[in-house]
Amino acid sequence: MASTDRRISESTIHRLSIYYRALNQLEKENYETISSKELAKREKLTPAQVRKDLSFFGSFGTRGLGYPVTELRNKIAEILGINRTWNVALIGVGNIGSALVSYKEFQKQGFKIKKLFDNDQRKIGSNHKGIIVSDIKNIFEELTNSDIEIVIIAVPTATAQILVDDVVRSGIKAILNFAPVNLKVPDDVDVRNENMAMELEYLSFSLCYAKGRS
Amino acid sequence: MASTDRRISESTIHRLSIYYRALNQLEKENYETISSKELAKREKLTPAQVRKDLSFFGSFGTRGLGYPVTELRNKIAEILGINRTWNVALIGVGNIGSALVSYKEFQKQGFKIKKLFDNDQRKIGSNHKGIIVSDIKNIFEELTNSDIEIVIIAVPTATAQILVDDVVRSGIKAILNFAPVNLKVPDDVDVRNENMAMELEYLSFSLCYAKGRS
Numbered sequence: 550m551a552s553t554d555r556r557i558s559e560s561t562i563h564r565l566s567i568y569y570r571a572l573n574q575l576e577k578e579n580y581e582t583i584s585s586k587e588l589a590k591r592e593k594l595t596p597a598q599v600r601k602d603l604s605f606f607g608s609f610g611t612r613g614l615g616y617p618v619t620e621l622r623n624k625i626a627e628i629l630g631i632n633r634t635w636n637v638a639l640i641g642v643g644n645i646g647s648a649l650v651s652y653k654e655f656q657k658q659g660f661k662i663k664k665l666f667d668n669d670q671r672k673i674g675s676n677h678k679g680i681i682v683s684d685i686k687n688i689f690e691e692l693t694n695s696d697i698e699i700v701i702i703a704v705p706t707a708t709a710q711i712l713v714d715d716v717v718r719s720g721i722k723a724i725l726n727f728a729p730v731n732l733k734v735p736d737d738v739d740v741r742n743e744n745m746a747m748e749l750e751y752l753s754f755s756l757c758y759a760k761g762r763s
Numbered sequence: 764m765a766s767t768d769r770r771i772s773e774s775t776i777h778r779l780s781i782y783y784r785a786l787n788q789l790e791k792e793n794y795e796t797i798s799s800k801e802l803a804k805r806e807k808l809t810p811a812q813v814r815k816d817l818s819f820f821g822s823f824g825t826r827g828l829g830y831p832v833t834e835l836r837n838k839i840a841e842i843l844g845i846n847r848t849w850n851v852a853l854i855g856v857g858n859i860g861s862a863l864v865s866y867k868e869f870q871k872q873g874f875k876i877k878k879l880f881d882n883d884q885r886k887i888g889s890n891h892k893g894i895i896v897s898d899i900k901n902i903f904e905e906l907t908n909s910d911i912e913i914v915i916i917a918v919p920t921a922t923a924q925i926l927v928d929d930v931v932r933s934g935i936k937a938i939l940n941f942a943p944v945n946l947k948v949p950d951d952v953d954v955r956n957e958n959m960a961m962e963l964e965y966l967s968f969s970l971c972y973a974k975g976r977s
Contacts, residue, residue, distance in 0.1 A: 631969035646863040654960035723966040741962040746868035752937040753844035
């Protein structure tokens with residue numbers, strides 16, 4: 550985690566992403582305002598939680614009228630930093646990496662994959678969805694003083710740390726890691742780990758509790 | 764969310780998945796015991812948080828000695844339900860779906876993809892990594908009274924709800940959803956949403972706060 554002073558907790562930020570999507574949907578459904586109660590119900594949260602989360606950002610809601618949908622959506626986009634585009638590099642154009650290049654949610658939220666890296670000679674130099682794949686040997690050179698702000702790691706566990714060291718040396722401060730390994734980075738670099746199996750573990754936990762221990 | 768009585772919060776379950784991975788790593792490093800302080804440091808949590816999380820499962824730690832690594836790892840596996848295998852069906856063999864079929868973390872944690880569904884005539888009937896792809900028209904028939912316990916949805920937003928209705932009718936109680944849409948399911952069905960852009964939004968939030976609003 551970065552050493553920056555964070556008044557907003559990790560789970561609040563996660564819920565802001567959820568509210569953002571709900572408000573987008575509400576706008577499509579022509580809602581002009583939404584109460585904390587309705588928003589909570591849609592997202593299976595408590596109205597108190599919604600009010601608490603949104604209270605961080607000043608007084609939005611009008612008692613009896615609720616929150617203005619578009620204004621709140623735009624405010625959350627600003628807080629999350631998705632009212633602009635971010636330049637992203639992706640390291641590892643394998644199964645997961647290839648899927649991420651085509652992942653529409655990234656584009657929709659303003660995350661533009663602009664550089665690709667791989668170690669496979671058959672991929673290096675080839676055009677992948679309009680981007681020429683670079684050699685992972687050149688990560689440091691290509692990222693230093695570049696316009697890339699966020700790096701996604703989608704390589705096997707064994708090579709992830711070495712590549713991340715290059716990424717960190719190049720000055721990148723934000724990394725999304727798909728390798729199932731705890732990456733070591735300096736305190737001023739933020740790493741988020743994406744492990745799709747963890748969500749399945751939540752489901753298996755629920756199934757065990759719902760059905761009784763099996 | 765399921766209507767089951769959950770004494771353990773969502774974020775605790777998530778941390779259990781993290782502890783499980785840390786303990787696996789510690790076992791590889793030949794640790795026999797680990798203190799809450801060391802475990803907390805590795806995962807960038809507080810020792811108090813670690814002790815609180817693990818206290819749910821009875822008294823494990825011995826003051827001065829710490830937690831027994833293997834025993835605690837096994838206990839957490841049991842709680843998460845990953846001390847056994849789970850049969851999984853995957854709907855949508857596109858970019859994301861294909862990557863998930865090859866995703867090693869699923870297999871490692873005991874989640875076995877045993878059925879695949881797609882609506883593409885070129886894919887239906889073909890052998891994908893040893894599994895014959897079925898027609899999505901047959902979801903209800905193929906899942907009813909089958910050994911499938913968890914379903915993963917990796918189809919575009921527009922078709923996700925219709926397919927989920929078939930999944931729910933077939934009696935499935937646990938769904939992992941990659942479509943960026945809020946699926947409507949009965950209270951006794953658990954849906955977890957996986958949206959990879961949300962982790963990037965956490966990073967963009969951090970970058971904004973670290974660098975000042977840009």
